[in-house]
Amino acid sequence: LGKIITGIRDIERTLNHINIKANINNIMIITKLHDIEPIQWAQKVIDFLLTSNDHIQLYIQEELWTNPYFAKSLDLEHCNEKQRIHFWRGDRCSFKPETIDLLITFGGDGTVLYGSWMFQKVIPPVLAFSLGSLGFLTEFDVQDYENILTNILENGYQCSIRMRFECTIMKAKNINREDANLKNEIKRLGKPDSDTHEILESYTVFNEVVIDRGPNSTMTSIELFGDYDSLTTAEADGLIISTPSGSTAYSLSAGGSLVHPEIPGILISPICPHTLSFRPLIIPESIILRLGVPYDSRSTAWCSFDGKNRVELNKGDFLTVTASRYPLPCIRQSSSKNAWFERLSETLHWNERKPQKPFIQTDQFSY
Amino acid sequence: LGKIITGIRDIERTLNHINIKANINNIMIITKLHDIEPIQWAQKVIDFLLTSNDHIQLYIQEELWTNPYFAKSLDLEHCNEKQRIHFWRGDRCSFKPETIDLLITFGGDGTVLYGSWMFQKVIPPVLAFSLGSLGFLTEFDVQDYENILTNILENGYQCSIRMRFECTIMKAKNINREDANLKNEIKRLGKPDSDTHEILESYTVFNEVVIDRGPNSTMTSIELFGDYDSLTTAEADGLIISTPSGSTAYSLSAGGSLVHPEIPGILISPICPHTLSFRPLIIPESIILRLGVPYDSRSTAWCSFDGKNRVELNKGDFLTVTASRYPLPCIRQSSSKNAWFERLSETLHWNERKPQKPFIQTDQFSY
Amino acid sequence: LGKIITGIRDIERTLNHINIKANINNIMIITKLHDIEPIQWAQKVIDFLLTSNDHIQLYIQEELWTNPYFAKSLDLEHCNEKQRIHFWRGDRCSFKPETIDLLITFGGDGTVLYGSWMFQKVIPPVLAFSLGSLGFLTEFDVQDYENILTNILENGYQCSIRMRFECTIMKAKNINREDANLKNEIKRLGKPDSDTHEILESYTVFNEVVIDRGPNSTMTSIELFGDYDSLTTAEADGLIISTPSGSTAYSLSAGGSLVHPEIPGILISPICPHTLSFRPLIIPESIILRLGVPYDSRSTAWCSFDGKNRVELNKGDFLTVTASRYPLPCIRQSSSKNAWFERLSETLHWNERKPQKPFIQTDQFSY
Amino acid sequence: LGKIITGIRDIERTLNHINIKANINNIMIITKLHDIEPIQWAQKVIDFLLTSNDHIQLYIQEELWTNPYFAKSLDLEHCNEKQRIHFWRGDRCSFKPETIDLLITFGGDGTVLYGSWMFQKVIPPVLAFSLGSLGFLTEFDVQDYENILTNILENGYQCSIRMRFECTIMKAKNINREDANLKNEIKRLGKPDSDTHEILESYTVFNEVVIDRGPNSTMTSIELFGDYDSLTTAEADGLIISTPSGSTAYSLSAGGSLVHPEIPGILISPICPHTLSFRPLIIPESIILRLGVPYDSRSTAWCSFDGKNRVELNKGDFLTVTASRYPLPCIRQSSSKNAWFERLSETLHWNERKPQKPFIQTDQFSY
Known part of the structure; x- marks a missing residue:
C-alpha cells in the first residue's frame, strides 16, 4: 500500500515539473x-x-x-x-x-x-x-x-501549480427561528429538504480568506466544520484560512508556519485565540471547510478575500472554503524545490545573518 | 494540468481510505x-x-x-x-x-x-x-x-498511512584536510569520485529526528541542504525534523504547527533560533534533507531518533533524512479526516474551553 | 548607587505588603x-x-x-x-x-x-x-x-496595588494642512505655541487599551512615541497596551508574557505585526506613551478601552497612555507574591498537567 | 497609598538618571x-x-x-x-x-x-x-x-544600573534517603535544624542563568520555588532565568518579551515546554527563585552561567537565583529611556522595514 502511495507521489511530482509546450x-x-x-x-x-x-x-x-x-x-x-x-x-x-x-x-x-x-x-x-x-x-x-x-x-515552460481557494458565502434564510441550530443545518446540507441557506457571493483567492471581528471590540465566535461535521468553535479575533502561497503573507504574522507551495494543504491560523492550545493547523486540501457564525453568537463576523471585498457574516451565515478547480500556474525559472528557500531569504530575509546581527552575545565570550 | 493533479489527489485519497481484506x-x-x-x-x-x-x-x-x-x-x-x-x-x-x-x-x-x-x-x-x-x-x-x-x-480494516523517516548518519572520512568544505562535498555526493563520507548508522523514526547542541552550553551551527544544494545555516539550540504524526509531539513545543497525518510534508522546527525570522517550515516529502556540521564549526552536534539513540555528529558529519519507503499503516476506526480533530481535543485539550476557563475578562463586562 | 536603589525597592515592597487599618x-x-x-x-x-x-x-x-x-x-x-x-x-x-x-x-x-x-x-x-x-x-x-x-x-487589610492607565484621545485640529507631520507636532507638544490637538475624551482602564484596524481589512499604521520622541511605526493589525493585571487577558492571546502585578511596567503587544522582529515589549511605567495615526496613513485606526467605548482615530489623532495616579487597591488574602502563581494555575490552567495530558510521547518509550 | 508608591518611583527614576561626579x-x-x-x-x-x-x-x-x-x-x-x-x-x-x-x-x-x-x-x-x-x-x-x-x-557621568543575578548551586548532602522530598527540604531551609544542602559554587551573571537537559535526549523536570514555596514543576528542555539586560539574548530566542533594563523584574522563559500554557513569565526581583531537580526525577539537569561554567545538578540539588546586591553600572550617553529603542533597532533590526521587506502583499493591491 505504501508503495502505491509512493508511486502516486512520484507521478504528481513529475507533473509538477513537466515542461509544457x-x-x-x-x-x-x-x-x-x-x-x-x-x-x-x-x-x-x-x-x-x-x-x-x-x-x-x-x-x-x-x-x-x-x-x-x-x-x-x-x-x-x-x-x-x-x-x-x-x-x-x-x-x-x-x-x-x-x-x-x-x-x-x-x-x-x-x-x-x-x-x-x-x-x-x-x-x-x-x-x-x-x-x-x-x-x-x-x-x-x-x-x-x-x-x-x-x-x-x-x-515551452515549467509551472509551479499554486492552489487557490473557492470561497462561497451562504446566507441564512431565516434567522429568527427559535430552534435554529447551525450544526444541525450544516449536517443536513445537500439533503433534498435542506433549504436553510442561499448563495450570496463567491470569490477565488490566492493568498487567504479571513474571518474576523471587524468593527467589534471583542472577539468573535466562529464555528468550524470539516465537510459536514462540527470540528470546534474558535473564540478569537479571527481565523486566517490560507493557501501554501499565502503562508508567507498574513498567516505568517499570526504565527503560522512557512509552507512550501507544493504541499497540498490548507492552513488555519487563529488571530489572538482565546485558548492557548489553539495552535495553527494544516489540514488536507480535500476537506471542505465551513466557517459559520452560530445563531446564539453575541456578535457578527466579517470576511475579506485576499484583503478585499469586505462582507459581513450575520448569525447563521457561513463561508465555504475549498481548493479551487482552477489553480494558478506560475511559470518558474527553475524546477528546483529549493528555489523557494532562495525566495524566503530574498523576500523575508529569512534566517539571514548578515543584515541581522546575532543577538546572543554569550558565545562571543572567549578571551 | 490542474485537473490532472486534482485527479491524482483523488486517487491518493481513495487509496488512503480503502478497505483492506x-x-x-x-x-x-x-x-x-x-x-x-x-x-x-x-x-x-x-x-x-x-x-x-x-x-x-x-x-x-x-x-x-x-x-x-x-x-x-x-x-x-x-x-x-x-x-x-x-x-x-x-x-x-x-x-x-x-x-x-x-x-x-x-x-x-x-x-x-x-x-x-x-x-x-x-x-x-x-x-x-x-x-x-x-x-x-x-x-x-x-x-x-x-x-x-x-x-x-x-x-478487513482501513488504515491511516503514517509517513516515517529513514535517517542515515554519514561520517566524514578525513576531517583534518585543510580545504574541507561541506557544501562542496555534498554537491559532489553520488558522483563516482565522491569518497568523503561513509555510512555510520541508519534509523527509521516515526515522530522526529532531532539535532541539538547536546552538552554544549551555547548554540550549534547546522548546515541545511535540500537534495544537493545548501539552503541555509541554522544557528540554534537545535532543529527538529518531524513527520506529520510527530507534529503533536516535540515539534509542537518548539512552536510548530499541528499537521494532519495525510499531509505529505516534512516539518522543520528550530529550537531557540538565533534569528527571529527562522520560523517553522513545512516542505515536500520528496526533498532529501541533509543536515551537517560545518568543518569550521566551533562545536559538535548531537542527534536523537524518536528520543533515543543519542549519536554525536562531529565536524564534517551529516545526517540524511528522507521519507521512508516503509510507512506505518495504523488501523483506524473511522475513515473520516475529522477524527484527527477529535484526537487533538482529547489528547492535547486543543481549544477546549470547559476545563480551560476563558482568560479574557473584558467581554463579560455587561451590566 | 546600587545600594540606594535596593533600599528604595525595599521600602516599596514593604508598602505593598503593609496592613491598612x-x-x-x-x-x-x-x-x-x-x-x-x-x-x-x-x-x-x-x-x-x-x-x-x-x-x-x-x-x-x-x-x-x-x-x-x-x-x-x-x-x-x-x-x-x-x-x-x-x-x-x-x-x-x-x-x-x-x-x-x-x-x-x-x-x-x-x-x-x-x-x-x-x-x-x-x-x-x-x-x-x-x-x-x-x-x-x-x-x-x-x-x-x-x-x-x-x-x-x-x-484592617492588605492590598495589591494594581496599576491602571489614564488614556486620553487627542484630536488633530486641522487635518488638511499640506505640511502636517505628526512627529513634529508631538515634539512640540506642551510648548506655548503648540495648538495642533485638543482633548476629545479620557478613560481609565484596568486591563488594556487597544488600537486596531477596526473594520478595515488590511493592517494599520500606528506611530509610537515615548514621551516626545518617535520610537517606531508599527504596521500591524493593532497594538495592545496592557497593564500587568491585563497580562493574563488580551495581551496573552497576542503572545505577551505573563507579568506579575507588582512589576511597574507597561506591556506593548502587537497583533499580527508586519515584521517578524516586532516582539512584545515591556517598558517602564514612567514613560508617557503616545500612539498616533500618521497624516499620510492610508487608513484610520480604532481604540477600545477594557473592551469598551470604541472610538475612531483619524489621521493626525493620537492617544496618550500613562500610569494613572489612581491605581486600584485590591484587597488580598495573602501578602505572598506566590499567590499569583496559584491564580495562574487555577484560572489559566497554567502549566497544569493533570487535565492537560503530556503531548510528548517519546519519553514514555522505555521497555 | 498609591501616591506614596508614585513618590517612591519618582525617587528611583531620579537616581537612575542622576549625574555622578x-x-x-x-x-x-x-x-x-x-x-x-x-x-x-x-x-x-x-x-x-x-x-x-x-x-x-x-x-x-x-x-x-x-x-x-x-x-x-x-x-x-x-x-x-x-x-x-x-x-x-x-x-x-x-x-x-x-x-x-x-x-x-x-x-x-x-x-x-x-x-x-x-x-x-x-x-x-x-x-x-x-x-x-x-x-x-x-x-x-x-x-x-x-x-x-x-x-x-x-x-561626571550618568549610569544605567543593570541588574545582575547571584546564583548559588546547593548540593544535596544525602541523596539516598528513601524519604527525601525537595519540597519539604526547601520549606525548612534557614531553620536551625536544616542540614540537607551545602553550597557548591556561586556565580554572578549579567544576561542569564540556564537550566537545561544537557546531554539527555528527552526533557527534564525542574521544580520551581518562589522563596520557600513550590510554584510548579516545569517539564521542558530547560528554563532560562534572565535579567532585563538578557531579554535581548537567549530569552528572546525562546519567545520571551523584550524588557527595558529599568524594569525591576526577573524573566522566566521556558525552552520547549511540555504544556502549551507555560508561557514566559516576569516576576518581581524581590522573589528568591529556587530551581531544583526532584529526588524522583528520571534525569539530571545542567546549569550554565552567561553561557559558561557548565555544572550538573543531580537529584536533590538546587540553584538559588536572586537579584545581586552588585548591579553593573553602565555609563550611558543619554539619560533618555528611549535610547533603548534605538539600540533595539540598531542591534536586532527590531521592526525595521527598510532591510526587511514587508511580507504582506495584499495591501499593495490597488489598481
Missing part, C-alpha cells in the same frame, strides 16, 4: 499603473511581442494605453500591428478568460494577485516579471525579457 | 510491561485469539510470558495451542518482519512508537488498543476487543 | 445582575452589614434592589436600617467616589472590571468575593463572608 | 584580544590617559601588553609613566575590585560581559567603547574618545 496566441498584459518603471517595461515587451512575430494577439489595460508615460514612446497609430491589440478594463472584463494563453505581469507579487483576482475561474499560466526587488512569485528579471520570452514561445 | 495468520503482540493493566488485557486477547480460531500464530514478548501477572491466570502449559505461540525479545528480534500480518499493541502512543522502532523496515498494520486515556494512535477501546478483532479478521 | 463607614456593593447566585449572596452580606453594626452606610445598585430575587427574601421596608441604604445607578453615578471606603463585588473578574470603570478617578479598596470559580482578582470565598468582613472591619 | 584614579582596561582593531584603539586611549594627566593609574591585561600589535607602536619602556601601569591577568586577578574607579572596554557586548564576569562582587562603572557595529551596551563611538573621556573625567 503549448501554442501561445493570445497574451494578456497587466501592469502596475502608479509607477513609471513597470509602464515603460511593459511598453518594451509589447513592442517586442508585436515585432518579433506576426500572430500573437495582445490584450492590454485601457488605462495603460492612455497613460502619458506609455503613449509617449510607442507610436502604433499607423502601424499594421494595431489590429493585433485589444483593450480590457478591470471593471468590465471584455475578454474570454479561456482564450488567453499567457498572462504577463509587470510589478510585484501584488500584480500577480491582481491577475488572480481578474481570473476567478480558469487562469492562464502567469509570467511575472520582477522590477528590482524580488518577490515570491516574480522570479524573472525584466531586463532579460527578450531571452525569456523567446525561450518560452519556442521551447 | 488480507489473510491474517501471524500476529505479534507488544505490551507495556511496567503496568498490570495492559498485561492483563494482553492475556485476555491472546486467550481469545487462540481459542476463537485454529490457524493464527502468535508472537509474544518473552518478558511478558514470564511476567508474574501474566502467568498467574493463563495456563497454557499443557494445552494444544501451545505450539501456536512463539516468543521474541526486543534485543534479539527472532522473527521475520515480512511474515507478520498484524501488530497489536497494549499501552499508549509510546507502545506504538516502540513497535515502529522494532520494525525498522517493513512494518505490518498496527492495531493499537487504548487503555483508559486516549492517544493520537490508540483509537480502539480494549474493552470491546472481541468485536473489534472479529470484525478485522472477517471484514 | 482605616475606618470603614461607607461601603458600595456591585453585583452581577443576570445570575441569581450573586444576587442572593449580596443580600446576605447586606443583611449582615446592616445588622452587625449601626454606623455603616451602604450604597446599592438600584437595579439590584428592585430585582425580584433580591426583594423576595429581604424585607427592610419597615426596619430602622432603611435610612442607612442609598441607591446608585451605573448611568447616573449619584455618589461621591472619595467618600466610599470600601467596594464589595459579587461576581467574577468582570465585576471588578466594572467597578474600575465606575471609579474613573479615586477608587476605594476592592473586596472581591468569588462565587465558585476563582478569578485573578476574586480571592475571597463568599461562603466565608462573616469572618472575612469582621476581620477586615476590625483588623 | 566621582574622583577617578584607577582605571582598568579590557580589550578583545583576537582582533587588531580593539588593540590599536586601546593603545591610543592608554596613551591619552597617561599623557593628559599625571595621577591616573592604569590596570592593563598582561596579554595585551605583550601582544605584538600593541607593543609595536607604543614605547613606554623608558618613560616616566611606566610606574603608573599595572598588569592583571584573567586567571589570577591581581587587583582589588573595590579600588577600581572605572572600567573601560574595547570590543562588543561580549567584552562587557567578560568584565561583568571578572567582577563577581563590586563592579565599577563601565565605559564601553564600540568599534563599528553598535551593541546594546556599547554606546560610545571610540573615534570620539578624547571628548568622551575628558567629559567623564571632568563632569
Whole structure:
C-alpha cells in the first residue's frame, strides 16, 4: 500500500515539473499603473511581442494605453500591428478568460494577485516579471525579457501549480427561528429538504480568506466544520484560512508556519485565540471547510478575500472554503524545490545573518 | 494540468481510505510491561485469539510470558495451542518482519512508537488498543476487543498511512584536510569520485529526528541542504525534523504547527533560533534533507531518533533524512479526516474551553 | 548607587505588603445582575452589614434592589436600617467616589472590571468575593463572608496595588494642512505655541487599551512615541497596551508574557505585526506613551478601552497612555507574591498537567 | 497609598538618571584580544590617559601588553609613566575590585560581559567603547574618545544600573534517603535544624542563568520555588532565568518579551515546554527563585552561567537565583529611556522595514 502511495507521489511530482509546450496566441498584459518603471517595461515587451512575430494577439489595460508615460514612446497609430491589440478594463472584463494563453505581469507579487483576482475561474499560466526587488512569485528579471520570452514561445515552460481557494458565502434564510441550530443545518446540507441557506457571493483567492471581528471590540465566535461535521468553535479575533502561497503573507504574522507551495494543504491560523492550545493547523486540501457564525453568537463576523471585498457574516451565515478547480500556474525559472528557500531569504530575509546581527552575545565570550 | 493533479489527489485519497481484506495468520503482540493493566488485557486477547480460531500464530514478548501477572491466570502449559505461540525479545528480534500480518499493541502512543522502532523496515498494520486515556494512535477501546478483532479478521480494516523517516548518519572520512568544505562535498555526493563520507548508522523514526547542541552550553551551527544544494545555516539550540504524526509531539513545543497525518510534508522546527525570522517550515516529502556540521564549526552536534539513540555528529558529519519507503499503516476506526480533530481535543485539550476557563475578562463586562 | 536603589525597592515592597487599618463607614456593593447566585449572596452580606453594626452606610445598585430575587427574601421596608441604604445607578453615578471606603463585588473578574470603570478617578479598596470559580482578582470565598468582613472591619487589610492607565484621545485640529507631520507636532507638544490637538475624551482602564484596524481589512499604521520622541511605526493589525493585571487577558492571546502585578511596567503587544522582529515589549511605567495615526496613513485606526467605548482615530489623532495616579487597591488574602502563581494555575490552567495530558510521547518509550 | 508608591518611583527614576561626579584614579582596561582593531584603539586611549594627566593609574591585561600589535607602536619602556601601569591577568586577578574607579572596554557586548564576569562582587562603572557595529551596551563611538573621556573625567557621568543575578548551586548532602522530598527540604531551609544542602559554587551573571537537559535526549523536570514555596514543576528542555539586560539574548530566542533594563523584574522563559500554557513569565526581583531537580526525577539537569561554567545538578540539588546586591553600572550617553529603542533597532533590526521587506502583499493591491 505504501508503495502505491509512493508511486502516486512520484507521478504528481513529475507533473509538477513537466515542461509544457503549448501554442501561445493570445497574451494578456497587466501592469502596475502608479509607477513609471513597470509602464515603460511593459511598453518594451509589447513592442517586442508585436515585432518579433506576426500572430500573437495582445490584450492590454485601457488605462495603460492612455497613460502619458506609455503613449509617449510607442507610436502604433499607423502601424499594421494595431489590429493585433485589444483593450480590457478591470471593471468590465471584455475578454474570454479561456482564450488567453499567457498572462504577463509587470510589478510585484501584488500584480500577480491582481491577475488572480481578474481570473476567478480558469487562469492562464502567469509570467511575472520582477522590477528590482524580488518577490515570491516574480522570479524573472525584466531586463532579460527578450531571452525569456523567446525561450518560452519556442521551447515551452515549467509551472509551479499554486492552489487557490473557492470561497462561497451562504446566507441564512431565516434567522429568527427559535430552534435554529447551525450544526444541525450544516449536517443536513445537500439533503433534498435542506433549504436553510442561499448563495450570496463567491470569490477565488490566492493568498487567504479571513474571518474576523471587524468593527467589534471583542472577539468573535466562529464555528468550524470539516465537510459536514462540527470540528470546534474558535473564540478569537479571527481565523486566517490560507493557501501554501499565502503562508508567507498574513498567516505568517499570526504565527503560522512557512509552507512550501507544493504541499497540498490548507492552513488555519487563529488571530489572538482565546485558548492557548489553539495552535495553527494544516489540514488536507480535500476537506471542505465551513466557517459559520452560530445563531446564539453575541456578535457578527466579517470576511475579506485576499484583503478585499469586505462582507459581513450575520448569525447563521457561513463561508465555504475549498481548493479551487482552477489553480494558478506560475511559470518558474527553475524546477528546483529549493528555489523557494532562495525566495524566503530574498523576500523575508529569512534566517539571514548578515543584515541581522546575532543577538546572543554569550558565545562571543572567549578571551 | 490542474485537473490532472486534482485527479491524482483523488486517487491518493481513495487509496488512503480503502478497505483492506488480507489473510491474517501471524500476529505479534507488544505490551507495556511496567503496568498490570495492559498485561492483563494482553492475556485476555491472546486467550481469545487462540481459542476463537485454529490457524493464527502468535508472537509474544518473552518478558511478558514470564511476567508474574501474566502467568498467574493463563495456563497454557499443557494445552494444544501451545505450539501456536512463539516468543521474541526486543534485543534479539527472532522473527521475520515480512511474515507478520498484524501488530497489536497494549499501552499508549509510546507502545506504538516502540513497535515502529522494532520494525525498522517493513512494518505490518498496527492495531493499537487504548487503555483508559486516549492517544493520537490508540483509537480502539480494549474493552470491546472481541468485536473489534472479529470484525478485522472477517471484514478487513482501513488504515491511516503514517509517513516515517529513514535517517542515515554519514561520517566524514578525513576531517583534518585543510580545504574541507561541506557544501562542496555534498554537491559532489553520488558522483563516482565522491569518497568523503561513509555510512555510520541508519534509523527509521516515526515522530522526529532531532539535532541539538547536546552538552554544549551555547548554540550549534547546522548546515541545511535540500537534495544537493545548501539552503541555509541554522544557528540554534537545535532543529527538529518531524513527520506529520510527530507534529503533536516535540515539534509542537518548539512552536510548530499541528499537521494532519495525510499531509505529505516534512516539518522543520528550530529550537531557540538565533534569528527571529527562522520560523517553522513545512516542505515536500520528496526533498532529501541533509543536515551537517560545518568543518569550521566551533562545536559538535548531537542527534536523537524518536528520543533515543543519542549519536554525536562531529565536524564534517551529516545526517540524511528522507521519507521512508516503509510507512506505518495504523488501523483506524473511522475513515473520516475529522477524527484527527477529535484526537487533538482529547489528547492535547486543543481549544477546549470547559476545563480551560476563558482568560479574557473584558467581554463579560455587561451590566 | 546600587545600594540606594535596593533600599528604595525595599521600602516599596514593604508598602505593598503593609496592613491598612482605616475606618470603614461607607461601603458600595456591585453585583452581577443576570445570575441569581450573586444576587442572593449580596443580600446576605447586606443583611449582615446592616445588622452587625449601626454606623455603616451602604450604597446599592438600584437595579439590584428592585430585582425580584433580591426583594423576595429581604424585607427592610419597615426596619430602622432603611435610612442607612442609598441607591446608585451605573448611568447616573449619584455618589461621591472619595467618600466610599470600601467596594464589595459579587461576581467574577468582570465585576471588578466594572467597578474600575465606575471609579474613573479615586477608587476605594476592592473586596472581591468569588462565587465558585476563582478569578485573578476574586480571592475571597463568599461562603466565608462573616469572618472575612469582621476581620477586615476590625483588623484592617492588605492590598495589591494594581496599576491602571489614564488614556486620553487627542484630536488633530486641522487635518488638511499640506505640511502636517505628526512627529513634529508631538515634539512640540506642551510648548506655548503648540495648538495642533485638543482633548476629545479620557478613560481609565484596568486591563488594556487597544488600537486596531477596526473594520478595515488590511493592517494599520500606528506611530509610537515615548514621551516626545518617535520610537517606531508599527504596521500591524493593532497594538495592545496592557497593564500587568491585563497580562493574563488580551495581551496573552497576542503572545505577551505573563507579568506579575507588582512589576511597574507597561506591556506593548502587537497583533499580527508586519515584521517578524516586532516582539512584545515591556517598558517602564514612567514613560508617557503616545500612539498616533500618521497624516499620510492610508487608513484610520480604532481604540477600545477594557473592551469598551470604541472610538475612531483619524489621521493626525493620537492617544496618550500613562500610569494613572489612581491605581486600584485590591484587597488580598495573602501578602505572598506566590499567590499569583496559584491564580495562574487555577484560572489559566497554567502549566497544569493533570487535565492537560503530556503531548510528548517519546519519553514514555522505555521497555 | 498609591501616591506614596508614585513618590517612591519618582525617587528611583531620579537616581537612575542622576549625574555622578566621582574622583577617578584607577582605571582598568579590557580589550578583545583576537582582533587588531580593539588593540590599536586601546593603545591610543592608554596613551591619552597617561599623557593628559599625571595621577591616573592604569590596570592593563598582561596579554595585551605583550601582544605584538600593541607593543609595536607604543614605547613606554623608558618613560616616566611606566610606574603608573599595572598588569592583571584573567586567571589570577591581581587587583582589588573595590579600588577600581572605572572600567573601560574595547570590543562588543561580549567584552562587557567578560568584565561583568571578572567582577563577581563590586563592579565599577563601565565605559564601553564600540568599534563599528553598535551593541546594546556599547554606546560610545571610540573615534570620539578624547571628548568622551575628558567629559567623564571632568563632569561626571550618568549610569544605567543593570541588574545582575547571584546564583548559588546547593548540593544535596544525602541523596539516598528513601524519604527525601525537595519540597519539604526547601520549606525548612534557614531553620536551625536544616542540614540537607551545602553550597557548591556561586556565580554572578549579567544576561542569564540556564537550566537545561544537557546531554539527555528527552526533557527534564525542574521544580520551581518562589522563596520557600513550590510554584510548579516545569517539564521542558530547560528554563532560562534572565535579567532585563538578557531579554535581548537567549530569552528572546525562546519567545520571551523584550524588557527595558529599568524594569525591576526577573524573566522566566521556558525552552520547549511540555504544556502549551507555560508561557514566559516576569516576576518581581524581590522573589528568591529556587530551581531544583526532584529526588524522583528520571534525569539530571545542567546549569550554565552567561553561557559558561557548565555544572550538573543531580537529584536533590538546587540553584538559588536572586537579584545581586552588585548591579553593573553602565555609563550611558543619554539619560533618555528611549535610547533603548534605538539600540533595539540598531542591534536586532527590531521592526525595521527598510532591510526587511514587508511580507504582506495584499495591501499593495490597488489598481
